[in-house]
Structures are given as C-alpha cells and as structure tokens.
Amino acid sequence: MAMSGVPDQVGVIGGGRMGSGIAQAFLLAGARVEVVEAGDEAADAARGRIADGLEESARRGKLAGDDVGGTFARLSLVDRAAELSPGTGLVVEAVPERADLKVAVLTAAESALGPDAVLATNTSSLSVTELAAALQRPARFLGLHFFNPVPASKLVEVVVAPETADDVVLAARGWVRALGKTDVVVKDSPGFASSRLGVLLGLEAIRMLEEGVADAEAIDTAMELGYRHPMGPLRSTDLVGLDVRLAIAEYLAGTLGERFTPPQLLRDKVAAGELGRKTGRGFHDYP
Ligand SMILES: CC(=O)CC(=O)SCCNC(=O)CCNC(=O)[C@H](O)C(C)(C)COP(=O)(O)OP(=O)(O)OC[C@H]1O[C@@H](n2cnc3c(N)ncnc32)[C@H](O)[C@@H]1OP(=O)(O)O
C-alpha cells in the first residue's frame, strides 16, 4: 500500500478523458501509475493531459508531499495491457464504451497480473456481470465508476456483480476514500444508479430541443437555477462527450427499453463530429 491507503502500483488502461483523470487521482494519492495507451502519439497525448492536470492540482494546493515533478515521475506509459507490471494491485479500465474492447484489454491485463490483483471497469453502463464472465477470476472484478471531471468530482460508484468477493468490495471502498472521494455501492444493473437517471434527463433535454420547446441555453438554465444542478443536462452532455452519451444510450435502449432510444439530433451531431467540449461544439459552442 502507498502511504495514503491506495495500492502501491496501479494500472489504468486508456489514457483519454477519464483514464487520465483517474491516473491523476492515484498519482495524487501516492501510487505509482502505469497508463496503457497504444502508440507514441496517444501516449504523449495522455502524458500531456496528466501533466496539465497535475499543474492545475498544484495551483489549487492539492499536491500533498511531492512537487509536480516528483508526482509526475511516478507515472509511466506502456503500449499494451499485457505489459502491465506483475506486482500491480489494481487496474482500472477506461477504454471506449464497447464490450468487445473492454473484454480484450481486461483479459490481457488479468493474464499479466498476480492472482490477488483487483481489476475494475470504469464503464458508464455496460454489464459488469457480463464482463466478469470473460475473466478467469471474476471474484476479483468490479465496477469503479468515476465521474467527469475526475479531479473535481467527489463520487465513485462501486458496482458489485454477483461474483464479486466481499473483500474486494471492502478494499475498493477504502481506496475510493483514500482518493478523497465518496463511495456509493450499487448492485450491477444497466446504467447503475447514476447513468440510468442522468442519461434519461440528458436524452429528454435533447428531445425538447428537437421539438423546439426552448433553446439549449434556456433548458440548461432552467435546471441550473430551478433545480440547482451544477450544470444543465445539455452542458453536462457536452462535458461527457456526445459520442460517449450515444454509446451509453444505445446500450440502455437495448437493456432497459425504448425510453433510452437516442434522439435523431444526438445521432446527427455525432455523425457531424460535434462531440461537445472536446471538439469545440456540441449543444453549446466552446471557442
Ligand atoms: C458519463 C458517466 O458515466 C458519468 C459522468 O461523469 S456523468 C457527470 C458529468 N459531469 C457533470 O455533469 C458535471 C457537473 N458539474 C459539476 O459537477 C461542477 O460544475 C464542476 C465539478 C465541473 C465544477 O464545479 P465547481 O464547484 O465550480 O468546481 P471547483 O470549485 O473548481 O472544484 C471543486 C473541487 O475540485 C477541486 N479540483 C478541481 N480541479 C482540480 C484539479 N485539476 N486537480 C485537483 N483538484 C481539483 C477543487 O480544488 C475543489 O476542491 P475543494 O472541494 O476541496 O475545494
């Protein structure tokens, strides 16, 4: 264990929006972190995101002992999940929301690690139980669902499948707290507690936009001032990424039913490359 109560060595598969935030959180808690990204260009981009995040943490006085350089020195990048260090205590998978992709990287990681390692998925919606079925040691697997933006978000959903061992749940809850975040334990089911509710609100807001009920600014402001949500449902969709939201909605439509069917406007915007903040345009503009 690192001094603060997280495993000494942590792996994060996928260093995109979420993976880089998760890596940053474990670095701040004192762990050595290996991030898996294929290819030099993707690795450099992930390294850059994490470096920027740590600089911001330092500006906000969130670096405990080390300086930015010392914290960043505990980060390394590898090309493939099979190359993760055998002594890794915890791996969090944060590749795109596709079951086949997640199974491929999780099974590769499992083969590289010792029998006590815990594997976790950051999936927003996919069945943790079905992902577990592809593994040799399903008892050591669970969902650790972080929220965006990871450094500012206080929540991690701990998603428990029927086969997840009790001691793994206990350890994972301790790690979440050691990150300075709050854990909520949720039984595995499509969309867990947060995506099931959050996505429905987002989809309804898009349908309202399609119907011309109000413009995006008005819909968001209604929820921000009326319900005191920190961000309206369209601004939140822009932050998550319209492509990510579409993948989640498609899965939930298939499992929970028609009410999650993605509106045509969401499909059109994704097809047009308007993915939200990351592309500068979604339901709002980000110059
Ligand atoms: C798709 C999924 O599967 C799941 C999802 O993620 S769905 C949710 C998508 N996200 C949302 O909808 C976000 C909603 N919006 C919000 O929560 C808020 O507007 C926000 C968190 C983005 C900003 O809120 P804010 O109050 O202005 O944040 P801010 O005061 O700057 O920061 C909050 C805390 O995080 C810390 N923080 C922020 N950035 C940080 C960084 N880079 N490093 C370390 N700490 C940081 C701040 O220092 C502050 O800490 P304290 O509470 O200890 O003071």
Ligand SMILES: NC(=O)C1=CN([C@@H]2O[C@H](COP(=O)(O)OP(=O)(O)OC[C@H]3O[C@@H](n4cnc5c(N)ncnc54)[C@H](OP(=O)(O)O)[C@@H]3O)[C@@H](O)[C@H]2O)C=CC1
């Ligand atoms: N965005 C959000 O608000 C949230 C998302 N999530 C979930 O987190 C997961 C990741 O989402 P997000 O971070 O937004 O997505 P991103 O697209 O930002 O990141 C995914 C990363 O995974 C990399 N990747 C793809 N295939 C592999 C592979 N085989 N091995 C290693 N890395 C790979 C991608 O690299 P490259 O780009 O080079 O292909 C990319 O850097 C999804 O399951 C999503 O549902 C959970 C909470 C919030």
